Amino acid sequence: MALREVLTWPNPRLREVAQPVSKVNDEVKALVRDLFDTMYDEGGVGLAATQIGVPLRVVVMDCGMEEKRPIALINAEIVAREGTILWQEGCLSVPGVTAEVERSAHINVHYLDATGQPQALEADGLLAVCVQHELDHLDGHLYFDRLAEFERKATLIAYEDAAIESNEASS
Secondary structure (H helix, E strand, O other): OOOOOOOOOOOHHHHOOOEOOOOOOHHHHHHHHHHHHHHHHHOOOEEEHHHHOOOEOEEEEEOOOOOOOEEEEEEEEEEEEEEEEEEEEOOOOOOOOOEEEEEEEEEEEEEEOOOOOEEEEEEEHHHHHHHHHHHHHHOOOOHHHHOOHHHHHHHHHHHHHHHHHHHHHHO
């Protein structure tokens, strides 16, 4: 098990745009394992490679809640969107705060799995939100970028306050 450090806001590497994976080799498979290990250890439902400082188009997620349903998406692309949904989102890179974000309610995604095989996925609810959230990371976006200016500022102030409280508690 290889745990990686999750970058937190305002680390500028979170704004880096990830590059496509040219080949799913042993290095990429090890990255997928590390992402899963780190995500589970942190208690998240999704994690993008850019969140651990690796600028490759790789994300992992597990929205199974009661039973594990891990999925790795490499070079994922949303090919269709339908409807809208509001979802209370949090992020391992912005710990301690959440905000309601509008996303597509139903999406179709094409991607490579952890063995390099092409796959297609239809998703709605939490899974659709998670895919969109993680793919945003690969484009250098965080969930608060999708908020109106006032909400974005309020979320970032709450995050700064939570970080101060966390630092005081650990001192």
